[in-house]
Amino acid sequence: MRAPDExxxxxxxALAELDFHPSLGGLEAPxxxxxxxxxKRIRPVICLATAEAAGGRVEDALPSALAVELVHTFxxxxxxxxALDDDxxxxxxxxxxxxxxxxxxxxxxxxLLAEGLRLAxxxxxxxxxxxxxxxxxxxxxxxxxxxxxxxxxxLHALKTGRLFAAAVGMGIWxxxxxxPAQPPWRAFGEELGVLFQAVDDVxxxxxxxxxxxxxxxxxxxxxxxxxxxxxxxxxxxxxAVLAELVDELAVRTA
Amino acid sequence: MRAPDExxxxxxxALAELDFHPSLGGLEAPxxxxxxxxxKRIRPVICLATAEAAGGRVEDALPSALAVELVHTFxxxxxxxxALDDDxxxxxxxxxxxxxxxxxxxxxxxxLLAEGLRLAxxxxxxxxxxxxxxxxxxxxxxxxxxxxxxxxxxLHALKTGRLFAAAVGMGIWxxxxxxPAQPPWRAFGEELGVLFQAVDDVxxxxxxxxxxxxxxxxxxxxxxxxxxxxxxxxxxxxxAVLAELVDELAVRTA
Numbered sequence: 145m146r147a148p149d150e151x152x153x154x155x156x157x158a159l160a161e162l163d164f165h166p167s168l169g170g171l172e173a174p175x176x177x178x179x180x181x182x183x184k185r186i187r188p189v190i191c192l193a194t195a196e197a198a199g200g201r202v203e204d205a206l207p208s209a210l211a212v213e214l215v216h217t218f219x220x221x222x223x224x225x226x227a228l229d230d231d232x233x234x235x236x237x238x239x240x241x242x243x244x245x246x247x248x249x250x251x252x253x254x255x256l257l258a259e260g261l262r263l264a265x266x267x268x269x270x271x272x273x274x275x276x277x278x279x280x281x282x283x284x285x286x287x288x289x290x291x292x293x294x295x296x297x298x299l300h301a302l303k304t305g306r307l308f309a310a311a312v313g314m315g316i317w318x319x320x321x322x323x324p325a326q327p328p329w330r331a332f333g334e335e336l337g338v339l340f341q342a343v344d345d346v347x348x349x350x351x352x353x354x355x356x357x358x359x360x361x362x363x364x365x366x367x368x369x370x371x372x373x374x375x376x377x378x379x380x381x382x383x384a385v386l387a388e389l390v391d392e393l394a395v396r397t398a
Numbered sequence: 399m400r401a402p403d404e405x406x407x408x409x410x411x412a413l414a415e416l417d418f419h420p421s422l423g424g425l426e427a428p429x430x431x432x433x434x435x436x437x438k439r440i441r442p443v444i445c446l447a448t449a450e451a452a453g454g455r456v457e458d459a460l461p462s463a464l465a466v467e468l469v470h471t472f473x474x475x476x477x478x479x480x481a482l483d484d485d486x487x488x489x490x491x492x493x494x495x496x497x498x499x500x501x502x503x504x505x506x507x508x509x510l511l512a513e514g515l516r517l518a519x520x521x522x523x524x525x526x527x528x529x530x531x532x533x534x535x536x537x538x539x540x541x542x543x544x545x546x547x548x549x550x551x552x553l554h555a556l557k558t559g560r561l562f563a564a565a566v567g568m569g570i571w572x573x574x575x576x577x578p579a580q581p582p583w584r585a586f587g588e589e590l591g592v593l594f595q596a597v598d599d600v601x602x603x604x605x606x607x608x609x610x611x612x613x614x615x616x617x618x619x620x621x622x623x624x625x626x627x628x629x630x631x632x633x634x635x636x637x638a639v640l641a642e643l644v645d646e647l648a649v650r651t652a
Contacts, residue, residue: 165530165533165534167530167533167534167537167556167560168537169537169541170540170544171536171537171540218508222508225504227479227481227500227504228501228504228505245481246481247481247482247543248540248543248544250476250479250481250504251476251482251539251540253508254472254507254508254536255533255537255540257508257511257512258511258515258529258532258533258536259529261512261515261525261529262526262529262530262532262533264525265519265522265525265526265529266522267522268519268520268521268522268525271515271518271522271525272519275512275515275516275519276419276421276516278516279418279419279422279509279513280419280421282509282512283419283421283422283423283424283509285505286423286425286502286505286509287423289501289502290424290502291424306421
């Protein structure tokens with residue numbers, strides 16, 4: 145079993161060595177810029193750790209893990225555009241549209257999405273899982289900008305939760321967990337989005353922190369972490385690395 | 399063998415009845431608006447006609463055909479955005495971003511792409527074929543807005559040609575044409591993008607028509623149509639409907 149930091153290093157190396165489709169040409173630079181933004185690679189690491197906990201091989205889950213990270217990065221590039229959140233900075237660096245212009249950033253986001261789904265096309269199951277999760281994520285962003293009175297849980301279940309759930313889902317597909325044995329794994333995956341988002345809201349002072357106060361948001365996160373640990377404990381598998389990742393998500397401050 | 403108009407009707411009915419992913423919610427309206435724009439459905443019709451000519455069933459190729467149309471429509475919605483071509487009209491109607499706002503149009507394009515690739519996820523081959531073609535198409539749009547001295551052939555081979563080629567490619571996959579028998583079919587598909595684009599440029603007075611004059615552009619189209627017919631004649635299959643579609647593409651005026 146590889147520890148979280150080893151898995152993270154595996155993801156970093158694989159991303160750096162990733163062969164984009166040759167037709168991408170000059171668009172590769174903005175894609176690499178967006179991918180090099182210093183993220184924590186939490187989604188791909190969860191995908192790999194899930195595959196390994198479920199008895200699979202990290203190598204078999206790697207295309208899926210990278211695919212999830214590309215789709216996540218697509219969402220950041222498009223969310224930062226002036227037509228949406230209009231953020232000029234992302235993790236302390238200039239956003240893609242500031243560096244490359246709006247048109248190129250728009251296309252770079254499109255290409256990250258298409259490349260992500262191309263990476264996931266190794267099996268019908270991973271293709272379908274990632275494409276469906278991506279649609280849900282986009283629908284969540286749409287709710288966020290249009291629906292005034294949507295419940296935070298419903299919003300985040302789509303906008304954040306779908307991709308975390310897909311990271312777990314693609315991990316168990318890569319480990320050949322048969323469909324009837326998947327629900328307990330998926331129940332674990334369903335908790336991660338809430339956990340991630342509630343902690344995010346504490347850090348940023350918005351979302352749950354605005355709605356419930358900082359302590360309220362911390363309680364939402366703590367409850368989700370507890371449920372995630374319960375889900376792991378119910379699995380007949382060595383889930384120590386996944387438990388460590390849940391704790392990482394719960395205590396992170398950036 | 400269904401005639402082009404029958405295939406077009408099949409596509410229209412299937413698009414109207416298409417079940418989007420349930421999570422799409424309120425984003426369905428802008429997707430439907432963009433898809434209802436009165437296009438000629440030429441890519442999906444070519445996909446279905448190819449499948450039938452290659453001995454397959456129209457029904458088996460239908461998800462691929464719809465997937466190609468969704469991806470094509472994604473490219474129109476994003477190309478019309480102010481960050482790219484900034485077109486307020488598309489086929490005589492207000493563009494998606496004029497009706498729904500820029501942010502929603504951006505997300506609607508994203509969702510069309512994700513839904514298109516989800517529709518194509520029924521087989522590894524169709525998934526891979528469409529995702530790779532989409533990356534090429536996006537790279538072509540990038541060349542178009544950034545590269546001053548790119549050859550028109552290279553630009554259009556990506557921006558227009560890749561999706562036409564994928565329509566043929568997905569058609570033969572749906573008909574279970576084995577890989578060693580695919581090259582003659584793919585050679586046909588490679589001619590369609592040039593044919594379509596040269597005629598388009600005559601109609602719009604740009605591209606080939608600007609570079610070579612209207613007669614020059616007509617010659618490019620005529621040469622491509624002749625080559626496409628030659629490719630069809632070389633196939634050991636009933637390609638009458640495909641030949642009819644080539645003629646339609648060559649003489650269209652809108």
